[in-house]
Amino acid sequence: MPELPEVETIARGLASRVTGDIIESVWLGEKPEPLKSAASEIVATLEKRRIAGVRRVGKHIVFDLVRNGTPDAMASETKRKDKRSANVRIDGSRSSRARLKVPSALSRKGASPSQAEWIVHLGMTGRMLVCRPEVEIEKHTHAIVTLASGRELRFVDPRRFGRLSVSPAFIAAGLEPLDIELQPFTGLFRGRKTPIKSALLNQKLLSGVGNIYADESLFRAGVRPRRRAASLTREDLKRLYVNLKEVLKEAIALGGSSVADYVDADGEEGFFQLQHRVYGREGEPCLTCKTLIKRVVIAGRSSHYCPKCQK
DNA sequence: AATGAAACCTGACAGC
DNA sequence: TGCTGTCAGGTTTCAT
Structure with a gap:
C-alpha cells in the first residue's frame, strides 16, 4: 500500500511516539509468512532493547535498537552467534495472548550485538499501530510488541504482503530518490x-x-x-x-x-x-x-x- | 542479463 | 441477498 511518502509519514509518527521506549516482549502470530527472519531471531533481537529511533529507508520502516542503558552502538560488535531457535516456541493463539519465552541465556550480555535494527515492510495493506493493551485486537494482527510504557506496537496486515525482519545494519538495494543527484x-x-x-x-x-x-x-x-x-x-x-x-x-x-x-x-x-x-x-x-x-x-x-x- | 507474467493474500466494490 | 468478476499503494519467483 504505502510508498515513500506514506512510509516517511508513518516512520515520523512512530518515531515521535515510541523513541526511548523499551521493548519488553514480543508476540508473533502463527502464520510464518510475514517473517523474513527466523521468528526466534526476531524475538531475541527485539526483547529488552531500547528504541533509539525510527526512520524510513526506501519503503521500509527501520527501528534502531540498542541495549538498554547502552546509548552508543559498539561498532565492533557485529558478529552474531546464536544457537537459540531450539528452545523458542511460537504460540499463535491470539485469544490467550501467549508470549514467546526466550531462554534466559539469550538475554545475557554478549549474546547479541548491542546495536540492531528491526525492519518492517508494510507491503500493500500493512499498518503499524501504537495503542493501549485494552484496545481490541484487530483481525489480521500478526505481531504485538509490548512496550515498557505500557503501550503496544501492533503490526496488522490483511493481505500478508508485509514482512518483518531483523538485521545488524539494513541497507536498501536502490538509491534514495530524495538524496540522489x-x-x-x-x-x-x-x-x-x-x-x-x-x-x-x-x-x-x-x-x-x-x-x-x-x-x-x-x-x-x-x-x-x-x-x-x-x-x-x-x-x-x-x-x-x-x-x-x-x-x-x-x-x-x-x-x-x-x-x-x-x-x-x-x-x-x-x-x-x-x-x-x-x-x-x-x-x-x-x-x-x-x-x-x-x-x-x-x-x-x-x-x-x-x-x-x-x- | 533482462523482461514480463504469474503468484502470493484478503477485502471492497460493481454488476447481475 | 448473494454470487461472480475485477481491482488494489508491493515484491518475488518462474518462464521466456
Whole structure:
C-alpha cells in the first residue's frame, strides 16, 4: 500500500511516539509468512532493547535498537552467534495472548550485538499501530510488541504482503530518490530497454517509488510511461528528476496519499490523493489540457497518463 | 542479463 | 441477498 511518502509519514509518527521506549516482549502470530527472519531471531533481537529511533529507508520502516542503558552502538560488535531457535516456541493463539519465552541465556550480555535494527515492510495493506493493551485486537494482527510504557506496537496486515525482519545494519538495494543527484539518476536508466515506468518501480534502482508517484512524476515530466527508459533524452531525465523529487516532497508535506485505507501511526489519513493529476483519474479530463486520462497496464501495474501532455 | 507474467493474500466494490 | 468478476499503494519467483 504505502510508498515513500506514506512510509516517511508513518516512520515520523512512530518515531515521535515510541523513541526511548523499551521493548519488553514480543508476540508473533502463527502464520510464518510475514517473517523474513527466523521468528526466534526476531524475538531475541527485539526483547529488552531500547528504541533509539525510527526512520524510513526506501519503503521500509527501520527501528534502531540498542541495549538498554547502552546509548552508543559498539561498532565492533557485529558478529552474531546464536544457537537459540531450539528452545523458542511460537504460540499463535491470539485469544490467550501467549508470549514467546526466550531462554534466559539469550538475554545475557554478549549474546547479541548491542546495536540492531528491526525492519518492517508494510507491503500493500500493512499498518503499524501504537495503542493501549485494552484496545481490541484487530483481525489480521500478526505481531504485538509490548512496550515498557505500557503501550503496544501492533503490526496488522490483511493481505500478508508485509514482512518483518531483523538485521545488524539494513541497507536498501536502490538509491534514495530524495538524496540522489542528477548524474547518478540519469545513469540508472542508461541502456535499459524496459519501460521507464517499470524502471521507476524497480527497487534495485531507486528505493521507495511506487505506482502512484511513478505515474504522477511521469505526468509532471511529460513522459509517457511506456517509453523505453534508454530513449529518454537528457532533458526528459532532468525533468523527471526534478519532478519526482518535487512530487515526493509535496506528498510528504501532506502526509501521503490515502487512496483506500491508508492511515499513519496516529490513524490520520493523508491528503495528497487530492493532488493526484493522473493516478486513479482514468476517463477524467486532464487538468492541463482536458484530454481524457488513459489507463494502460505496464508490467502488470495500472498506469495512468495524459495522451496529449505526455510524449 | 533482462523482461514480463504469474503468484502470493484478503477485502471492497460493481454488476447481475 | 448473494454470487461472480475485477481491482488494489508491493515484491518475488518462474518462464521466456
